[in-house]
Amino acid sequence: MPTSTESVSKLYGRIADLENQRLAEHPMEREITLRAIRKELGPIPGKRIADIGGGPGKIAFALADDGYDVDLVDLSPDLIQLAQAEQDERKSAGVKPLLRSIAVGNALDKSGLAEGLYDAVLLLGPLYHLLEEPERASAVTNALHLAKPNGGLVFVAFISIDAHLRDVAMRNPGKVVDLKEFYTKYLIDGRYEKSEPGLGQTVQSFHTRPDDIRAFFASNFADSLELLELRSTEGILGGGLDATLAKSSDEVVQVWVDLMFDGFSTKEQHLGCADHLLATLRRK
Numbered sequence: 001m002p003t004s005t006e007s008v009s010k011l012y013g014r015i016a017d018l019e020n021q022r023l024a025e026h027p028m029e030r031e032i033t034l035r036a037i038r039k040e041l042g043p044i045p046g047k048r049i050a051d052i053g054g055g056p057g058k059i060a061f062a063l064a065d066d067g068y069d070v071d072l073v074d075l076s077p078d079l080i081q082l083a084q085a086e087q088d089e090r091k092s093a094g095v096k097p098l099l100r101s102i103a104v105g106n107a108l109d110k111s112g113l114a115e116g117l118y119d120a121v122l123l124l125g126p127l128y129h130l131l132e133e134p135e136r137a138s139a140v141t142n143a144l145h146l147a148k149p150n151g152g153l154v155f156v157a158f159i160s161i162d163a164h165l166r167d168v169a170m171r172n173p174g175k176v177v178d179l180k181e182f183y184t185k186y187l188i189d190g191r192y193e194k195s196e197p198g199l200g201q202t203v204q205s206f207h208t209r210p211d212d213i214r215a216f217f218a219s220n221f222a223d224s225l226e227l228l229e230l231r232s233t234e235g236i237l238g239g240g241l242d243a244t245l246a247k248s249s250d251e252v253v254q255v256w257v258d259l260m261f262d263g264f265s266t267k268e269q270h271l272g273c274a275d276h277l278l279a280t281l282r283r284k
Contacts, residue, residue, distance in 0.1 A: 012076035028242035053125035057083035073105035107139040120153040163275040232274030235260025
């Protein structure tokens with residue numbers, strides 16, 4: 001069954017405030033993601049970035065503050081409303097730079113952005129919720145078309161199956177017994193499609209593994225995209241182990257980011273520690 005984008009949009013409407021705070025509460029994901037993007041793009045003001053599925057714009061605004069020219073698109077009107085509120089607040093306070101544009105849009109459709117224009121295209125959320133491989137391939141294809149030919153970058157984030165199992169073990173370990181049939185299938189295909197009473201709706205999510213990410217790009221994009229690296233955006237601090245850092249000074253956070261980014265986040269033996277895996281690709 002294909003993904004219900006209406007259901008995904010409704011989910012983020014319900015958790016909009018939590019999503020707006022999530023990266024503040026998990027600084028390692030935020031900072032390693034930003035550093036990975038900056039490493040490849042270089043410190044060149046004016047480079048164009050399309051952030052597709054960027055939610056309330058926390059990554060987009062941080063990159064705009066670096067001097068990049070950023071367009072933000074998200075499926076959820078509620079998250080886009082939060083991004084627009086921050087944009088308006090910045091305008092009122094005279095804070096610049098601002099995002100170039102903010103709009104509701106779907107990674108599975110043409111976003112309305114100009115093709116072949118962007119130095120980097122970010123898909124840091126959409127593939128979390130696309131249940132079918134052709135849908136995931138379609139989202140990446142649309143991002144590929146936005147990226148500049150011969151060197152435009154595409155950043156694609158995934159959720160790790162290992163992360164979900166850790167979460168279950170910490171919160172409700174009996175779940176894998178009570179839902180044995182569900183989890184037997186889940187561990188094969190990564191589809192988490194289940195009614196969640198606490199949210200009042202069905203959650204549609206896709207989780208995966210490093211080797212499956214590599215296989216996905218090799219089978220669908222071997223002629224058009226080069227996979228540069230696969231990186232854990234938490235280093236070895238997945239499972240919420242970075243939460244205390246949210247209360248630490250910027251100096252302490254950056255020391256830990258240095259440690260995780262350089263020493264742990266791309267090492268194969270540590271990728272299983274991730275909550276999120278970030279693939280960096282270059283358009284051929």
